[in-house]
Amino acid sequence: MDKDTREKLIEAATPLFAWKGFAGASIRELAKAADVNSALISYHFGGKEGLYAAVLHTHLTHLLSALEQVSRSTADPEERIRLFIKTVSDIHKEKPFLLRLLQGELINPSVYFEKVLVTSFKKLITFLPATVAEGKDLGKFAPDIHPLYASVALVSMVNFYFIIRPLAEQIFPQDLNRDEEYIKQVARIYLKGVKEE
C-alpha cells in the first residue's frame, strides 16, 4: 500500500530541513525529494511553514513520549538518571534528525519555538532537577550539587555529543565510532561526580 502524500512529504522533508534549515530548503526540492508536485505542499500544509511545523511535530512527539515514560519511572535517583541517559541516546540513534531540527529552532526560532517547544519541554523536563534534588534529600548526592545546573550539565553531555559527532569524526576518524562507550563514560563520570563520598 502506498504512503499518502502527506506522509511522503513529511518523510522526505525531514532530512532536508534538518540539514539545510528552514530557509535553506526550497519547496521545489522538498517536493522533488518526496516525488510529489510542489503545489501539493500548499494544498496539504498551507505552505512551506506548515510542512515544517508538521515535520517538527512528528519528531518531537517521539521525544516527548519517551521523556514522559522516564519521568514516570519509580526507580531511585541514580537509576532514573541512567534511564534518562539511555533513553535520550537511543532517541538520537533512532531519529538522527531530531536534534538537528531542534538545533535549527534554537538558532532561528520559528513561531513553533514559543508555541510548542517551550511549553512541551516545560511540562516534561522538570522531573530531572526533581530527581537530582531527591538524590540530595536521600543523602546519595552531595549537598553542594545544584539540581538545576547539574541537570543542565547532564542534558549537555547526553545531547551535545550527537551534535558534534560529524565534526568529531573528521578530527578523530577512527576513534569515535562507539556510541555505547561514550554513554557509559557519561554515566560513569556524572554519577560519580554528583555522588556524596
Next chain:
Amino acid sequence: MDKDTREKLIEAATPLFAWKGFAGASIRELAKAADVNSALISYHFGGKEGLYAAVLHTHLTHLLSALEQVSRSTADPEERIRLFIKTVSDIHKEKPFLLRLLQGELINPSVYFEKVLVTSFKKLITFLPATVAEGKDLGKFAPDIHPLYASVALVSMVNFYFIIRPLAEQIFPQDLNRDEEYIKQVARIYLKGVKEE
C-alpha cells in the same frame, strides 16, 4: 574616526548570520544593518559567501588563539581542565555569536567547514584528550576513564549550556541567570567524576 566599510559589514553581519543562518540572511538586510550600499558586499567580499567567511574567520580567530594559550599551559591536568572550562565560558560570554555561527556550520556545513574549521580544531583540541591521559598516567584520574570520550563530555558541558540557555531561560525564568554557578558545577562534577578515589 569612522570604521571602514569592511569592518562595518562584518560587525553588522555577525548577529544576522548567527540568528538566521547563511541562507536566512539576505544581502539587502545585511547591507542595511551595516548602513552600507548592498553592492559593496560584492565589491569588498566578492559576494555574500565571502562576507560569511570573513565573519566566521573573525570570530574563530579569537577562539583558536584562546585555546592555543590553554594548550600551552604547564599546569597539572586538573588545573589545565579548570583553565579550559574558564576560557571557553569566557569566550562565549564575550562573543555570544560564535557558538551560534559554529552551530550553523554544523547543521549546514559550508566550504569553510572542511577547509578551515576541521583543520583548525584538529590542531588545537588534541591537547584535551592528552591532558586527560596525563591525569591517568599520574594516577590522579581513574583508569577506566577514556581520554577521548571524557574530553567530549567536558566539551559538551562547557558549550551546550550556552546553546540551550535561550530555551532554558524560558523554561526556568528566574533560576538560570548565574553563568558562574553553572561553571562551578561543571568543574565540580567533572573533576570529581574522573578522579581516582
Next chain:
DNA sequence: GTCTATATTGCGATAGAC
C-alpha cells in the same frame, strides 16, 4: 487530490556613472 501554468515577490550579482 493532483496537475500545469503562471503571478508575484525577493534574491544575489553587476554594469556603469560619479
Next chain:
DNA sequence: GTCTATCGCAATATAGAC
C-alpha cells in the same frame, strides 16, 4: 570606493483544468 539601476533567476503561492 560608493552609488543607482537593473538583469536574470529562483523563491513561494495560487488559479484553474482535470
